[in-house]
Amino acid sequence: MAGQEIEDLVKYLARLPGLGPRSARRAVLQLMRRRESLLDPLSDALQAARDNVKTCSSCGTIDTRDPCTICTDPRRDESVICVVEDVGDLWALERAQAMKGRYHVLGGCLSALDGVGPEELNMSGLRSRCAKPEVSEIIIATNATVEGQTTAHYIMDMLDDTPLKVTRLAHGVPVGGELDYLDDGTLIAAMKSRR
Amino acid sequence: MQWTADALIIDCRPHGESSAIIDVFSRQHGRYMGLVRGGNSRRLRPILQPGNMAQVTWRARLSEHLGTMTLDAGRAYAAEALSDPLLLSGVSSMCAMLQVTSERQAHPRLYDTVMVLLEELGEAEVWLPLLVRFEMALLEEVGFGLDLSCCAATGVTTELTHVSPRSGRAVSLTAAQPYLDQLFDLPNFLLNAQAEAPLEEILAGFTLTGHFLERRVYLPIQLVLPPARQRLIDNIRRLLKN
Numbered sequence: 001m002a003g004q005e006i007e008d009l010v011k012y013l014a015r016l017p018g019l020g021p022r023s024a025r026r027a028v029l030q031l032m033r034r035r036e037s038l039l040d041p042l043s044d045a046l047q048a049a050r051d052n053v054k055t056c057s058s059c060g061t062i063d064t065r066d067p068c069t070i071c072t073d074p075r076r077d078e079s080v081i082c083v084v085e086d087v088g089d090l091w092a093l094e095r096a097q098a099m100k101g102r103y104h105v106l107g108g109c110l111s112a113l114d115g116v117g118p119e120e121l122n123m124s125g126l127r128s129r130c131a132k133p134e135v136s137e138i139i140i141a142t143n144a145t146v147e148g149q150t151t152a153h154y155i156m157d158m159l160d161d162t163p164l165k166v167t168r169l170a171h172g173v174p175v176g177g178e179l180d181y182l183d184d185g186t187l188i189a190a191m192k193s194r195r
Numbered sequence: 196m197q198w199t200a201d202a203l204i205i206d207c208r209p210h211g212e213s214s215a216i217i218d219v220f221s222r223q224h225g226r227y228m229g230l231v232r233g234g235n236s237r238r239l240r241p242i243l244q245p246g247n248m249a250q251v252t253w254r255a256r257l258s259e260h261l262g263t264m265t266l267d268a269g270r271a272y273a274a275e276a277l278s279d280p281l282l283l284s285g286v287s288s289m290c291a292m293l294q295v296t297s298e299r300q301a302h303p304r305l306y307d308t309v310m311v312l313l314e315e316l317g318e319a320e321v322w323l324p325l326l327v328r329f330e331m332a333l334l335e336e337v338g339f340g341l342d343l344s345c346c347a348a349t350g351v352t353t354e355l356t357h358v359s360p361r362s363g364r365a366v367s368l369t370a371a372q373p374y375l376d377q378l379f380d381l382p383n384f385l386l387n388a389q390a391e392a393p394l395e396e397i398l399a400g401f402t403l404t405g406h407f408l409e410r411r412v413y414l415p416i417q418l419v420l421p422p423a424r425q426r427l428i429d430n431i432r433r434l435l436k437n
Contacts, residue, residue, distance in 0.1 A: 017212055112291060112422045113208060146244050146273055146287060150423070153280035157433075171277070183241045185274030192278060 006032070058129070060105035060122045061087050070094075070102060077101040081129060082139040083155060085109050085148060089141065099139070104129060109142060109151040118154065126155070130162055137165040144171050144189070196262070199252040200224060201269060203309060205290040207243040209235050217243055217264060218294065219251050222306040226296050229253050229264035242266055246273035246286040248313075272313050281434070282316060284427035285326055291421030292333055295412055308332045323431070324384050324392040327400035330408060331385070339363065339411040341403075343386060346370055357381050363407055379403045394435045401428055 002010075006028060014024035031039045055061070056068035063069055070076065080101025084090050085108060093099045106121045130138065140155055142148035152168055159166050172190035173182065182190075202221035210216045215234025220226050229251075233239055242249055248269030255262030276282035289309065296302055312325040334340050340363075345352045347364035357371040357378035358364070371378050381403070382396035392400075401424075409420055 110422070113206065117422065144277065145240070146246060146277070146283065149277045149283055150287060150426070153283060154426075157280070157429075183238075183271070184268055185241045185244065185247070185271035188271055188274045189277060192275075 058125075059103050060107060060125065061090055061103060078134050079136040080139060081126075081135055081137070082141050083126060084141050085143060085151070089143075093141065101137075101139070106142075106151070109145075109147045110154060111147050121151075123155075123158065127158065130159060130164055135164065137167065140166065140168045144169075196256070196258050196260075197252065197254045198224060199250065202227070202249060202251045203290070203293075203306075203313075204243055204247050204249060205245055205293045207234065207245060215239075215243060216261070219249070219264070220293050220296070220306065220309070221251065222303050223301055224253075225300045225302050226293065226298050227251075227253060228298070229262045231264050231266065239266070241271070241274075242268045244271075244273035245290040246276060247271050270313075272316060275316060281319065281427070281430045282322075284423050284430055285322065286313075286316070287423035288421055288427050289326065289329060291423050292330065292408070295333070295416070295418075296336060302336045305329075305332050305336045320392065323394075323397045324400070326427075327382070327385070327392075327397060327404060330401070330404035334363075334404065334407055334412070337412055339407060341365075341407065343381065355381055355386060358403055360406055379406065394431055398428065398431055398435070401431075 009028050009031075010021065010024045013019055013027055014021045016024075019027065031042065052064040053062055054064070054066045056063055056066055056071055058067045058071045061068050061070065065072070077100050080099075081104050082093065082099050082101055083104045083106060084093065085106055087105055090103050090105055093103075104122070104126050106123070106126070108116050108121055110116055110118065110121070129135065138155075138159060140152045142152045156166055156168075170193050172186065172193055173179070179187065200221040200223050202219035204217055205220050205226070206218035207215050210230060213233055213235050215231045216228060217231055217234065218226060218228050231239065231243065234243055243266075250267040250269060252265045253262050272286060276286045289312065293309070296305065308325070308329050312322055312329055315321040315325055331341060341358065342363060343355065343358070343365040345365065346355060346367035347359055347362055348370035349367055351367050354368045355365040356368045357366040357375070358381050359366055360377065360379060365381055366374075366378055379402060380399045382392065382400045384390045384392035384396055385400060405420060405424070413420055
């Protein structure tokens with residue numbers, strides 16, 4: 001239908017989450033129509049990201065510097081480390097401005113099905129960070145799924161011999177949630193962790 | 196083709212952006228897989244956690260198709276287990292081990308064992324022995340059941356204290372004497388349902404079933420025992436130490 005370069009662009013855009021071949025084609029059409037205002041800046045931004053994005057050697061998040069912006073921010077509480085599964089979870093907590101400490105990205109969670117064991121996750125990095133004297137609390141913010149909670153229990157066992165305070169996110173009724181519409185699992189978790 | 200049944204969700208993996216392929220275990224149909232449209236959605240993800248019960252409807256044009264599944268949430272056993280490492284590893288281990296049962300073949304006795312176990316979750320002194328019994332039942336269902344009815348050497352039915360690692364048959368204390376270091380201990384609660392099951396005996400039970408599951412079920416299909424099972428055993432050892 002179009003030249004190979006355009007077809008390639010459609011093909012790669014269609015691989016992104018939320019985009020299928022049709023929506024990718026529409027996006028490409030927009031890019032072609034608005035070359036100067038959209039295509040050129042996007043191309044520059046992609047090139048810059050490709051050249052500069054690194055994985056933080058301390059926490060495992062992605063940023064354009066190493067150590068990342070969060071790890072080098074002096075206003076953050078270095079005594080608290082929040083452990084998350086993926087960079088997306090870190091971004092969610094940052095969006096909510098819910099955490100003033102630092103983070104540690106595991107890069108996934110324990111999953112027998114996908115062959116992900118502790119060796120495949122950034123556990124050794126967490127252990128060495130926990131040994132630093134300034135660290136006093138670890139917040140485990142893994143997902144409330146069977147695999148996420150299995151990972152949380154594993155980390156708690158791993159840090160059992162340290163003097164650190166280890167806490168986990170609460171599970172329960174979401175803000176604005178009505179009991180009648182909640183799933184049974186959330187209700188059970190909420191009732192179990194009532195205070 | 197269509198059926199509806201209560202089923203235990205034993206596995207769920209994402210398929211594409213929004214769907215999921217799940218593995219369920221029901222009394223009438225055994226282990227069945229199917230595609231759940233919207234299985235990755237915020238509404239369905241809590242229901243599709245391994246260990247939860249659901250009323251499942253499976254539909255396909257031909258029986259050999261993967262088919263699609265729709266679900267109504269049942270009891271959320273996974274949510275009940277999430278906060279307890281021992282329970283969570285127990286439920287995860289059970290779900291992982293059910294995946295060795297043959298697909299689309301009913302195992303009603305095994306299903307009943309699973310249901311009794313799930314009903315007793317929370318009472319560690321009850322569900323842990325039941326989990327060992329579940330593994331015994333699983334061995335039996337896949338054709339490698341242990342014979343604990345009489346001594347393999349002498350035929351006596353009393354004083355059965357050990358199990359042969361080769362034949363999977365019970366051995367009496369007298370016959371076991373020359374081979375004590377080569378035989379497995381036979382926990383008393385496996386012979387007498389009313390007997391108490393201390394944690395040491397439960398560990399002995401898992402050692403016994405683990406040996407036969409590994410040698411006779413997992414190794415021939417080039418798999419290893421589920422990591423969740425090892426975590427469960429580690430958790431029991433930790434309990435014993437404390």
